[in-house]
Structures are given as structure tokens and as C-alpha cells.
Amino acid sequence: MVKNIAIFASGSGTNAENIANYFRNKLGFSIKLIVTNKSDAFVIERAKRLNIDSAYISKQDWNNQEQVITLLDKYQIDFIVLAGFLLKIPKYLLDKYPGRIINIHPALLPKYGGKGMYGDKVHQAVVEAGEVESGITIHYCNEHYDEGNIIFQAKCQILPTDSYKDVAKKVHELEYIHFPNTIEKLLLDINSKS
Template sequence: MKRIAVFASGSGSNTENIVKFFRNNDLARVTIILSNKKDAYVLERAQQLGVPSISFNREDFYNSNKIVRTLEEQGIDMVVLAGFLWLVPQSLIDKYDGRIVNIHPALLPKYGGKGMFGMNVHNAVVAEKETETGITIHYVNGRYDEGNVIFQAKVSVNPSDTPEMVADKVHHLEYEHFPKIVEKLIATL
């Protein structure tokens, strides 16, 4: 059984979706949830779901081996970023080379990079009068949203759509596709 670690910074709806997807899956389980915010709702979700969780600070993440050691101790096979907003340090990328994936709420390379997350992305999509948007699942490298693309799914944006309506459409794509792509990737490990 493969072991998945999920990193999240916010409410954790994608994290919960992934945990539930793998709950009765013979291939893998989410065995730990990590957050860079000690008051993030994702930690409460983790408790409700019965999944161990930890929070950490910048020092732990960037200037020590604490997180890499934690993942090693947990026997983690794959790292999934689900709304995690910090740049991943090279030590973690090196340890899990080709085994760290992220989901982005736009069709990269559009609307990617530092500061482009959540409603910032959807506001920009609407402001630019885009006719489509979607999700990108990609490998993580040392730069925001620049890793090799694994999968994209599109949804139309209507002229009357608000950023909130676009966000809702994108969330549906995330919930539908992210766990399935993680499953396909982990099956190759």
C-alpha cells in the first residue's frame, strides 16, 4: 500500500476529497496531512477524517530537515500539494523527485506564478474576459507553477460569469480529476 502526504494551506476541500477517494482504495492511502498554517481549517478536517496531521513554520520547512525526516519516517511514496502556497524547498524536491504534484486553478502557463492562487486567479480570468479556464495538474520543481504539466481540464467562461461562478466551475474540475490523476501516478511507482 502506497502512502500519500498532502500539503495544504487553507480549508482543505481538495484534501478531504483525496482522503475520501483513497479511503477504500487498495492502491494507496493519505497517511498524513501537513499545513504551514497552524490555524488552517484543513487541520480540523484532518482530525474529522481521522488522518494524522502536523503544522510547521518557515524555519522547519526551509532551514531544517524536519519535514523531509517526517515524510521519511511515515514512509511516504508521493507528496500532493492541494492548495499549498509556499514554494517547495530543493531538499524536498530532491528527496521526492518526480513524486510531488500540484494542482493549479487555471490553464498554465496562463495565470501562474507567485501570488496567483484561489480567487486571485479567478478574478484575473474574468477581468481578462477569457472564454475558458480550467485546472492544471503538474509536477513540482523549484519555481511556482512551472513544473511539467501532467493533465489539464477545461471549462467555459461565459461573459456573465462572476469570479465566484468561475471558482465553482473550477472546483468541480478539481474534485473530479485530481484524485484520479494522483491514483494513475501512484500506480506507476
């Protein structure tokens, strides 16, 4: 049975594109929809190029449970992947997709997580704190930012000479390698249990 995936992204969408390309020729998986909360997010352009439908949901509409659920039902979404999505996931979505919404965070949680900690802000904080390693955390979503159960972590070394941009590059490489195959493993596990 095909698992239909929605990717939620707020920005450029490099991870969304990487995930879409990973699943392009894999049987049993379909990236059906890319959702963004920013009308000018470059991820919309990427979705067009990838021939994937996209939807813009404003911050106000995000609280409209019926509208959001209707959209996801239209595409028969089974699983939601947050790839640089900055809005908090509302309870109604957590209830509808229990254990089927995951996020990637560009640091080793529980460090450097929470509201306002995203993108370069995380890498700057990591460098300023003098950390010797950083990495990625893939985790389930719950009602708090970056506090859901951890699924997978991967680490990279930080050199004393590394700028936050150097750290960002290392972390992005980990995201591109590990995020798509972690999604696939989770979906295969869900399939085997259903």
C-alpha cells in the same frame, strides 16, 4: 506495495478531504499525513474528522531540512500532493522526491500562474482578462511556482455573465473530479515501474 501519500494544504482543505475520501477504501494507497504551514488552517480540523494525522510546519521550520525529512520519513511517505499549498517547495524535497511531488493550479497554465497567483486571485484575473475558458492544471513541481511539467488539464467555459465566484465553482468541480483519479493513475504508473 502500499503507497503512502502526504497532502500539503494551506487553507480550508476541501481538495485534501476529497482526495482522502477517494482513497479511503482503495487498496494499495494510504493518505498518511496532512501537512500545513498555517496553524489555524481549517484543513487541520478536516484531518481530525478524517482520522488522518496532521502536522503544522511554520515558514521558519520549512527551511529546516532535517526536521521536515524526519517527519516525512516517520510516515514513510512515497508521494506528495499539493492541494492549495502556498509555500515554494524547497530543493531538498525536490531532490528527495524526484517526480513524486505534484500540484494542482486553478487555471490553464502557463497562463495565470506564478507567485501570488492562487485561489480567487486567479479567478479574478481570468474574468478581468475576458477569458472564454479556464480550468485546472495538474503538474509536477520544480524549483519555480507553477512551472513544472504539465500532467493533465481540464477546461471549463466562462460565460460573459460569469463572476469570479462562478468561475471558482466550475474550477472546483473539475478539481474534485480529476485530481484524485490523476493521482491514482500516477501512483499506479510508479508502481508498475518499481
